[in-house]
Amino acid sequence: MNQHSLLKPKISTRLNHRVHIDSRWRPLGVTEQFLTNADTYHARYYKNDYWKYLVGRALDLAGIDRSSPCRILDIGSGSGNTVFATAELMPNSSIFANDISPQLLQILVGIQDHIPELEGRIEAYCFDLHKDFFADNIFDLVIGGAILHHMLDPEAALKNAARWLRPGGKILLIEPLEVGGHMMAAIYLKLIEVTELELGAQHKLVLFFKAMCQDYEARFGVPRVKPFTKNLDDKWLFHTSYLRDMAEKIGLVLEFVAPTITDSGNLFSNAVRGNLDVAGLGDISAPDSMWNMLEVFDRGITPDLKEFFAPEGIICLSKP
Ligand SMILES: C[S@@+](CC[C@H](N)C(=O)[O-])C[C@H]1O[C@@H](n2cnc3c(N)ncnc32)[C@H](O)[C@@H]1O
Structure with a gap:
């Protein structure tokens, strides 16, 4: 499959320093924290070991085979916390990183450039998750670290991710909880x-x-x-009954909500x-x-x- 056939037919992108940017990109619903102040955000929140722990726990709880050659979509990747953690934990995977911020994705591909083993394994796509961007059923797994609570309409964004996921696939999210x-x-x-x-x-x-x-x-x-x-910036906190209702509405099943910490x-x-x-x-x-x-x-x-x-x-x- 070439890169183009992975997108919905009506979508077009332009390439800017290895980041594919939606031709109709608009920074809706995000503040300068993620855009012009991306460097400060990255310096403050880029914590590889912590995210490796979180992604590893999520993969294990969900029973994902770490050696499988999955095509993974990482939503709201920012500068790459979950992307680099996943790339390391799932060495046979290829990862599509998404974010609405071109600045954060530029930092992400810049980090990738310094890790030769990751050459060809990560593609970055800048678009708004509220938009139906990818072809249906093309991803084996969707991962999102601290992303759904930034959405103006979490249900619309999740519905898109569900469309792009193949039947039998899973979505793993790490989010703040309302209780x-x-x-x-x-x-x-x-x-x-x-x-x-x-x-x-x-x-x-x-x-x-x-x-x-x-x-x-x-x-x-x-x-x-x-x-x-x-x-x-942080718009929501989630709880099980809301997540279960939303999942049902969009044809997903809520498998579990587990605490991020073990101790x-x-x-x-x-x-x-x-x-x-x-x-x-x-x-x-x-x-x-x-x-x-x-x-x-x-x-x-x-x-x-x-x-x-x-x-x-x-x-x-x-x-x-
Ligand atoms: C808290 S950060 C998490 C970044 C990354 N997952 C991490 O764990 O470091 C939330 C990210 O969501 C992105 N974002 C916000 N609204 C978005 C949207 N509508 N579509 C795609 N990404 C969005 C922001 O630019 C930001 O990078």
């Missing part, structure tokens, strides 16, 4: 209470916790669209620490009362319940 979001919002509210007393209402840490609460609140209630939803010991402390690091506040000196409160949550909630409260999950869907 875990409620738990984290409750924890952040408690941390505001604790830190405000010691540090005052205007302290960086307190303001950060308030921003986290607002961020969660803005995303609760999928698929309810709010006036500001289209302006958010839930310090789940809540680690989640807060991770978010502080990403926000550049990792070095800030936080009061002991804050860490003690997190320990109360971590000790008091049983491992079983922590699975239920996991902030992020691996979602597996199959096409009958």
Whole structure:
């Protein structure tokens, strides 16, 4: 099959430094974070080992044979976290990387250029996932790391991915979960209470916790669209019943939703620490009362319940 017959007949692309760009490309529903600020985004979020763990766990939970010569579509690839992890974990696969950001895909092909073993195994396609772009039934597996919650219309985007997947194929997604979001919002509210007393209402840490609460609140209630939803980068949190309904509507089966983590010991402390690091506040000196409160949550909630409260999950869907 040549590259052209892999696209829907009405689609045309132009090539820019090895990235195939949809001739009608428009950056709808994404902010500058993923476009002109792509370098900063890449520097902040490119973490190969972490994504190798996540993709490996997803493949194993879904029972995917790592040695199979699959044709894989990676949706919302960004600068390549899941793409490079998958290429390493599935050495006989070929991967189609997709993103709406030409800048992030340029970083991705730039990284590929420095890994000679990957020559010819990855093709990058810049287009909006809301568009029916590829021919039907051509992929064996679809992988998406932190992508569905960025979609203006998650159902429309997933419907496209389902169309492009062959019958018997699977879709693996790693996404934030709504139940875990409620738990984290409750924890952040408690941390505001604790830190405000010691540090005052205007302290960086307190303001950060308030921003986290607002961020969660803005995303609760999928698929309810709010006036500001289209302006958010992170638009949604998902839960099992929404995912099951959506899967049924578009002819998929929801196989499972599993927590991303296996060791839930310090789940809540680690989640807060991770978010502080990403926000550049990792070095800030936080009061002991804050860490003690997190320990109360971590000790008091049983491992079983922590699975239920996991902030992020691996979602597996199959096409009958
Ligand atoms: C959180 S990043 C995840 C990137 C990558 N999967 C990773 O794990 O590092 C979300 C990605 O979705 C892309 N994106 C947002 N809206 C999109 C759309 N409508 N179609 C395709 N990609 C989109 C963004 O440009 C961004 O690269």
